[in-house]
Amino acid sequence: MRMRRQSRRHDPVKAMYTEPAMPKTLDDCVPCDQISNTRERDSRFHVILVLAFVIVLQACGGSSSGSKPSIAVSLNPTAGLSLFEGQSLKVVAQVDNDASATGVIWSLDGDGSLLNPTSFGVTYVAPSTTITNPNVVLTATSLASTESTAYIPITLLPPNTFANVELLHVDGGPIPGKIKPNTAFTSVTVCAPGKMACNKIDGIIVDTGSVGLRILSSALPSLPPATTGGAASSECELYGRNSFLWGDVVLADVKIAGEVARSLPVHAVGTPANLTVPTECSDGGARVDASTQSALGANGVLGVGYQRQDCGASCVSAGNAASTSFYYSCSGNSCTPSAVPLSLQLTNPVTAFLIDNNGVVLQFPGLEGAAAQLDGSITFGIDTATNNQLGNATIFTVDAQGRFTTSLSSTGQSLTASVVNSGFNALYFPDDSLPPCGGQGSFYCPPSSTTVASMQVGVNGAQGAIQFNVENANTLLANNPGAAALSGLAGSNGTGGCSDGVGSCQFEWGLPFFYGRTVSVAITGQTLPEGVPSAPWFAYSTKF
């Protein structure tokens, strides 16, 4: 257990803050008219109920003639959240299609207490003593139909912590004796939806180059499948090296620091013993299965990239299922490519948070040479709290695939498909003048440390000059056998150059780019502060 949320242990981060990032006033989350007293609301509720019933009947039209609309419970706040010791939370229930208007009964799993429960509201009070189990579930069950329930997952936070900050460790990863270099690991808590069955899992790679949470199924608690049209859904994620991650899509409550994502579609990586990987995913067994801890070098991947879903509109259309070969519908031992609606695709966990849901900020101290371990942080939200302000950071907008341009002075090339990606363990770019190390890797091995000058140019024209050193990778690795963090590690991702956007056109700014910077990644479609370009974009400042 190396994860601790105590931010005071993390001096570089604390230096930036002037006050703790408390969650916004919880009353903000609940529309004021819904917290008025019960009597008032009851009378108004009947009117709303009748109106709602009429609307439902009209909306259903002929297709559901005669069938009674089912009772549905919903809660406000609508998403999961965190509370500090002693804080309280007002929760309001709404019940649709309940002609008797009997309301709900409240139940609590975990520490704390319920105050003034009524048919449509309750106040949850977090314990004021030291927290033993941070996980709490508040459930409302319809009195008219006990099968209709709604819940809010809550995380209890000790004092002096930041609700939106989790630590990152470049420490080589979870496999003893096997260092995975320049990889940022964090931990997440995964719970069965609405249940207290939670696992805290460390060794999770933080990846701004992908979307969605993927965790080895062996590390997960028992989770329900995300079903589409009655069938279980599975996913195949491919990597350029001819490898794949395969596994079921499941639903989980996901907690990172004090952020909570309720009933999130998650990739349970690793094939159950009774299920074979479909041939479209494994290419008839030709691809490498990376769905194990030893192949992945991690227990999972936390994708916090530019998009809300990992596939998007392409995977919603049934006609594309075969050509995308991304989502699969599984029945028994047989899986075929299939379409999946956006709501059941793997979802960027950040977008499911209540407040800090428009992006992430990654921060690392600077590094010269190598270090056994380098600790940084991931802060959720951009300009949503005092500790994630953009300030004077330069914003680089990118295209829908996250691309911008990097000009490389050594080759004179404009690399128009460049990306910033914390999931890459080095800076990868095409430069035929730098000698490759040979062997199986694709790192560069110049005879001596070589300085490269470059310029990042956003789609919006924003420019930032970056100079970096390329070290001899063989020497660097040999001289620093225990090091997990290595600046100066760079490699080739192609040859032959780039012209008119075709060829080797990628500069992949991996994790070493993040060292010594505060890098923000804004998510497409989420609400951003006024006056900044719409996402996708990244921004960075180096004043830290």
Add this chain to the structure above:
Amino acid sequence: MRKKCATENGRKYSVVFSASALILLFMMAQPALASLGGDAASIQADQARMRATLKSTGTGTFTVHELTTPTGVVVRQYVSSAGRVFGVAWHGPFMPSLPELLGSYFRKFSSASKARRGTATRNHFVLADRHLVLESAGHMLDYSGRAYDPTLLPEGVHGYDVR
């Protein structure tokens, strides 16, 4: 609009799905993709199978057939004047079927990539030998790569022309 129905109406969705599954089965019976080292005769079948648009350009020495799928995957096939595919390149949000693109060369790629289990990066792969030069890169929604047989390059054509 089909997409809208697929999300909003379960019944229509399953009908569309079954129909496309049938179409898929039918298409799978069509000739395979014009693969590396093969001839260009099946490019029109490829177009139909991939539901792609086809754009062809020529340099005199070789022809480039560019197929673009509805999901934005671009596949380029480089064909010599003798009608032989000497190079293929791809990029887009999804990976095209490499067994089909690489044909008989795929086995070489497959065994080489399996032999490199556990090396530094899962996102790149480079292979260069006498009969196959291959670069594959990519991660979620962003894949690219190219492959050619150096011994099949027409005179005056370089490996970097395949891209």
